[in-house]
Amino acid sequence: MKKVIAIVAAFVVVIGAVVGIGMSKKSAEKTSTVIKIGGVFDTSGDASAYGEAEQKGANFAVKRINAAGGIKVNGKTYTIEMVNKDSKSDNTEAASVTTSLISNNKVNAIVGPVTTAATQAAVPAATKGQTPMMSPTAGADSITVQKNGKVQPYIFRAQFKNSYLGTKMAQFADEQVKAKDVVIFQDNSSDYGTGITSAFKKAYKGHVVDTASYQAGDTDFQAMLTKIKNQKFDAIVINGYYTEAGAILKQARDMGINVPVIGPDGLGDPKLAEIAGNQNASNVYYAAHFSTQAPATDAATPFVTAYKKAYGEDPSQFTALAYDAVYMIKQAIEDEKSVDKAKITTGLAHIKNFDGVTGKMTMDAFHNPKKSIVMVGETDGKDTTATVVK
CATH class of the missing domain: 3.40.50.2300 (Response regulator)
Known part of the structure; x- marks a missing residue:
């Protein structure tokens, strides 16, 4: 009899442990404090110079946000995980990795792609996946506009349009x-x-x-x-x-x-x-969009100093644009007090007077940032002048 009781008791303990583990996993899933941002960057191929710079800028933004305590939403502190994929300077690949980031990696938002053509190729995937996508450098006017003239609801850009x-x-x-x-x-x-x-x-x-x-x-x-x-x-x-x-x-x-x-x-x-x-x-x-010689906002100089300390070189405008793209996603999350993709999308659409390192930005009705432009002059291959054109 004692043996039977002991077996039953052991069985109950095992079942309890299994149920507890299951509940713990579900609880962990519900209370996850990691925000995933996907990166679609050309780190190989013809556009790799842009892609490498932008990936570095996005990663640096994530590093600084996490080091400063992450993103606080409704009493919870979230850290950002950057999930980068190489779109290989290929438009088909850009669409494919965008789909993968949404379906497999379950990202909350995407930074990229790099070029206009790659972004156009990725728009259907982002739209189908109802995932906000912020391209640092896609310039074609049509990127954020549907054929019927209405705004693309999930597509944004950090640079000005062409x-x-x-x-x-x-x-x-x-x-x-x-x-x-x-x-x-x-x-x-x-x-x-x-x-x-x-x-x-x-x-x-x-x-x-x-x-x-x-x-x-x-x-x-x-x-x-x-x-x-x-x-x-x-x-x-x-x-x-x-x-x-x-x-x-x-x-x-x-x-x-x-x-x-x-x-x-x-x-x-x-x-x-x-x-x-x-x-x-x-x-x-x-x-x-940015020059170390003509800081657009108070955020620019500290960014340049920190970046140079970390990498031993000045950041390029492409680095700065990707950096701003990540920080705009952060701003959208904080403004909407949610990590939900739909809420992040709403937050990005309502960005106003955002102090980015590439300028003070407000999103217009078609998801284009309003900001000044800088014309940089080169002498012997070095940037020597910077003129703000308003």
Whole structure:
């Protein structure tokens, strides 16, 4: 009899332990204090310079937030876990890893993708998964707008849209460079290049002498440059990315074309000078969201100091944009007092007077941040001047 009682008692203890473990797991799931942010960054392929910088910026933001005590919501303290995936500078891969982050990693929000085309490819996955997605650097106006003209509910950006970029570049060409005549080179294979060109032409008060179109991956621009060499123009505008822009710059300087070169944020990477040669990367001006020489808010200088201490180098504008993207997600969570994806989406849509390191930002009705722009001047491949264009 005693043996039976002992067996029953042991059985009850085991069952109790199993039930307790099950309840403990359910309780842990309900009270999880980790917020997952997915990162879709091109850390390999043609856009890797941007992707690596943005991943570093996002990771640094998470590190600083967690070190400062995390995010406090309704009496709970949450830490952030950054789940990064390489989209390999491939649009199909960007869509795939976005789906994976939502379905497999159960992220609360996403930072990325890096480029316009990759972001466009990832929009359906983010929308289907009802997950807020903040691209640090996708510039096409259409990114945040549906075909019916309504806002994309889950898509946001930290950078200004291309039409704004082109408009401000034209203003800089008119007022600062005082260029009466310009030649435009545009990347015809992307909405980025053509969109900025379109906006520039609408806003520019001078005369566009010629518009030369090229494709991503082109390396020989001799024929285009020979065609324009003997024409009268005060500046060259290159609307594209640093890979081709660097080659155009080198070949232009080698031919004795030494007029100022103006470009968008796609030229704002040290690899531009590596490709063109430092000696050729002078009298070059590129649009930026951030410059260590012209702090946009009180948050900028402490960020630069901390980043330089951690990595031994100044942060790039792409690093700063991804950093701001993470902090805007934090702001949205705190404003809505919730880690629920729908609430984070609402919070991002209502961001107002956010003191980011790239400027004071307010989201407009189409999820574009309103902020000033900085035109950075290069001499011998180094950033030497910064002019705020409002």
